[in-house]
Amino acid sequence: MLEVIKPGLETSVQDYPGRIGFWNQGFPPSGPMDSWSFRLANVLVGNEPGAAALECQFVGPTLKVQRDGVIAVTGADMQPKLDDQPVAMWESIAVRAGQTLALSFAKVGARAYIGIAGGIATTPWLGSRSTFHKAGVGGMDGHALKAGQAVPVGEAAGKPGRRVKESARPPIATDKRWTIEAVPGPNDDWIDEAGHERFLSTDWKLSSKSDRTGFRLEGPDWTFTEKAHNKTPEHGAEPSNIIDQGYPLGAINLAGQTPIILVNDGPSMGGFINPYTVPLCAFWKLGQSKPGDVYNFKAVDVDEAQAISARIRDLCTETSIE
Amino acid sequence: MAEEVMTETPGNMWKVLVKPGDEVQAGETLFIMEVMKTEVPHAATSGGTVKAVHVTEGQEGVDAGIVAVEIE
Amino acid sequence: MIYEEPRFLPGGDRYVLIEFGNEMNLELNFTAQGLADAIEQNRIGWVVETAPCFASMLVHYDPQQIRFADLKKEMMSLIGSLGPSEEIELDSRLFYLPAVYLDPWTKEAVDDYRAKIKEKPWDPEFVAELNGLSDVQQFARVHSGTEYWVASLGFWPGLPFMMPLDPRCRLTAPKYNPPRTWTPQGTIGMGGMSTAIYPVATPGGYQIFARTPVPIWDDKQRFPVFSESIVLFRPGDRVKFIPIGVEEFEYLEKTVADGTYPYNLVEYQRFSVRNYKRWIETLDPNQRF
Numbered sequence: 128m129l130e131v132i133k134p135g136l137e138t139s140v141q142d143y144p145g146r147i148g149f150w151n152q153g154f155p156p157s158g159p160m161d162s163w164s165f166r167l168a169n170v171l172v173g174n175e176p177g178a179a180a181l182e183c184q185f186v187g188p189t190l191k192v193q194r195d196g197v198i199a200v201t202g203a204d205m206q207p208k209l210d211d212q213p214v215a216m217w218e219s220i221a222v223r224a225g226q227t228l229a230l231s232f233a234k235v236g237a238r239a240y241i242g243i244a245g246g247i248a249t250t251p252w253l254g255s256r257s258t259f260h261k262a263g264v265g266g267m268d269g270h271a272l273k274a275g276q277a278v279p280v281g282e283a284a285g286k287p288g289r290r291v292k293e294s295a296r297p298p299i300a301t302d303k304r305w306t307i308e309a310v311p312g313p314n315d316d317w318i319d320e321a322g323h324e325r326f327l328s329t330d331w332k333l334s335s336k337s338d339r340t341g342f343r344l345e346g347p348d349w350t351f352t353e354k355a356h357n358k359t360p361e362h363g364a365e366p367s368n369i370i371d372q373g374y375p376l377g378a379i380n381l382a383g384q385t386p387i388i389l390v391n392d393g394p395s396m397g398g399f400i401n402p403y404t405v406p407l408c409a410f411w412k413l414g415q416s417k418p419g420d421v422y423n424f425k426a427v428d429v430d431e432a433q434a435i436s437a438r439i440r441d442l443c444t445e446t447s448i449e
Numbered sequence: 450m451a452e453e454v455m456t457e458t459p460g461n462m463w464k465v466l467v468k469p470g471d472e473v474q475a476g477e478t479l480f481i482m483e484v485m486k487t488e489v490p491h492a493a494t495s496g497g498t499v500k501a502v503h504v505t506e507g508q509e510g511v512d513a514g515i516v517a518v519e520i521e
Numbered sequence: 522m523i524y525e526e527p528r529f530l531p532g533g534d535r536y537v538l539i540e541f542g543n544e545m546n547l548e549l550n551f552t553a554q555g556l557a558d559a560i561e562q563n564r565i566g567w568v569v570e571t572a573p574c575f576a577s578m579l580v581h582y583d584p585q586q587i588r589f590a591d592l593k594k595e596m597m598s599l600i601g602s603l604g605p606s607e608e609i610e611l612d613s614r615l616f617y618l619p620a621v622y623l624d625p626w627t628k629e630a631v632d633d634y635r636a637k638i639k640e641k642p643w644d645p646e647f648v649a650e651l652n653g654l655s656d657v658q659q660f661a662r663v664h665s666g667t668e669y670w671v672a673s674l675g676f677w678p679g680l681p682f683m684m685p686l687d688p689r690c691r692l693t694a695p696k697y698n699p700p701r702t703w704t705p706q707g708t709i710g711m712g713g714m715s716t717a718i719y720p721v722a723t724p725g726g727y728q729i730f731a732r733t734p735v736p737i738w739d740d741k742q743r744f745p746v747f748s749e750s751i752v753l754f755r756p757g758d759r760v761k762f763i764p765i766g767v768e769e770f771e772y773l774e775k776t777v778a779d780g781t782y783p784y785n786l787v788e789y790q791r792f793s794v795r796n797y798k799r800w801i802e803t804l805d806p807n808q809r810f
Contacts, residue, residue, distance in 0.1 A: 147570060148569070148570045149570070150570050150571075150572040150579070151675075151756055152679060153674045153677060153678035153679055153752070154678050154752075253750070259678075261677075262740070262751075264751065310531055311531075313532050313538040358543070359543070361544065361545045362543075364698075370544070370545060370576050371574055371575050371675075371682060372538065372574045372575070372576075372577045373578065373579025374532075374579070374675075375533050375535070375536035376533070376536065378532060394675060394676050394677070396574055396673060396682075398713075401532070404532045404533035404536070405533060406534035407534055407535055432533065432534035437585075
């Protein structure tokens with residue numbers, strides 16, 4: 128069991144792939160934004176890659192260990208310390224009852240993951256332990272960790288001293304610039320040629336008005352094809368309005384002229400077009416970026432995107448451990 | 450005792466509550482940052498006089514780990 | 522327009538949006554829901570989940586079990602086996618929901634918007650005039666005079682988007698611009714041609730004019746109807762609003778608070794698209810209640 132001494136900015140229980148099967152009732156999957164780092168934290172401590180673990184955002188928590196066990200910290204470097212002594216990232220570490228694990232803030236990257244042997248053992252809700260704080264479900268009482276809480280942990284041994292090979296870790300950008308894969312569609316035929324070119328050549332800036340619901344981008348206006356201007360009135364008045372439709376996870380949703388990437392806790396449907404969709408294989412980049420970072424989008428097709436996903440999935444296994 | 454108060458998160462500088470010359474006490478909030486729609490107050494750990502303020506209210510895209518306020 | 526052949530639009534690496542047409546037409550939603558039902562009945566292993574919407578359906582598939590190139594072929598064959606939309610039949614629950622029309626709580630929210638954000642006419646007056654109705658009483662009569670078909674859920678978990686089944690009760694209204702920052706929980710509103718119920722107090726853009734005391738969202742699962750989920754509705758449900766007064770609202774609010782409110786749910790009917798289409802052909806769509 129882990130006692131929350133300091134909760135950090137927003138630390139929550141997540142599992143992978145999250146809460147699946149309730150999209151048609153409006154429940155997003157939630158789950159970790161950087162599932163690459165997340166899964167490796169679990170593999171390090173001997174859990175299934177999708178077991179419940181903690182996602183730490185920007186400023187990490189301070190936790191008191193109540194039982195001997197094994198933990199691992201992956202993702203953004205939040206300078207983890209055990210009883211004030213620095214411990215390594217990307218390595219499984221033995222912890223003893225009474226010790227304190229403290230994570231600071233990330234200078235590079237944005238999200239860190241704490242895996243613990245046995246996994247976080249909160250009560251699953253609709254099949255998942257992932258936290259969806261907007262609706263107050265999952266995780267610890269439906270919300271991010273609060274000081275004083277006791278986070279339950281499952282029973283399992285784990286082995287310390289295991290390490291993720293450097294080549295298997297996600298290459299978190301140090302220059303605040305990211306190339307993000309984007310698959311054209313579903314509504315790419317609503318944007319004209321100039322609009323597509325502009326989208327793919329612009330330095331989009333990640334707005335600070337971004338969170339796990341949506342990543343808002345700042346940049347130039349979009350321009351549209353005939354389809355967007357000549358449509359039946361029930362679509363809505365703006366060129367980016369469409370008859371309400373289901374939103375894929377990762378959709379770059381054009382609310383008026385503001386593109387918002389719909390991420391893990393985002394809405395499942397609405398009345399705006401999605402000219403491009405960020406494939407799930409690129410979500411780790413979103414998860415590790417900070418407000419002010421620059422995105423350049425690269426068009427990829429479905430097969431390419433799926434191949435990248437498969438490569439990452441293969442890396443989140445024992446083969447990456449030394 | 451001299452102190453450098455650093456930003457603990459990236460984000461916007463939502464409020465800057467002190468200027469050079471102000472007397473501050475231990476625990477007093479010096480500035481409040483905003484990230485992911487959450488406020489992150491930053492306080493002085495020790496008391497003293499504000500020597501320099503390197504951030505401005507409303508400043509966007511501030512990095513984590515920079516020296517925001519100096520106290521002597 | 523209803524497309525001759527549905528369009529398959531990729532949504533990243535795990536989703537495909539199947540577009541059946543580009544108009545608000547109940548038939549397109551029946552097709553979407555019929556397909557969702559067929560996928561479930563046939564236990565299609567490579568479909569992770571589906572989400573029908575007004576004229577489309579989002580499919581979340583497993584790329585480890587099917588290639589995107591093969592997905593369209595498989596789906597088209599399943600759609601073909603559905604036959605014309607007339608053949609579609611779906612189990613459909615019916616909820617009777619008490620609601621105060623022209624209520625004081627939504628009026629307060631509108632007044633707040635007018636004071637703080639932008640001037641606008643009171644929503645029921647606005648919608649009544651826009652639709653050529655004689656007054657707000659007629660608007661309440663027309664809006665409550667039909668069963669509503671739950672076409673889809675989303676924007677917020679459990680928030681139903683519904684269409685009037687009786688063509689004599691079709692109304693239209695634009696959304697707020699800019700949207701409201703809050704809406705009372707249980708508010709009933711309209712945007713475009715669809716009616717929605719707000720499960721909790723969220724921001725919103727629909728024209729608002731009624732309120733129900735009955736929870737459509739229950740995270741403590743206090744009532745038996747929520748035994749499988751904290752969300753009341755599923756696509757394919759129907760809702761009939763029963764106009765009540767403020768006094769009865771307050772009484773029902775108490776029974777909700779003490780957990781004794783008995784949900785009025787009818788669960789033996791099967792919705793037949795053929796029968797539905799036959800019925801609406803007998804109606805004069807220009808007639809108003």
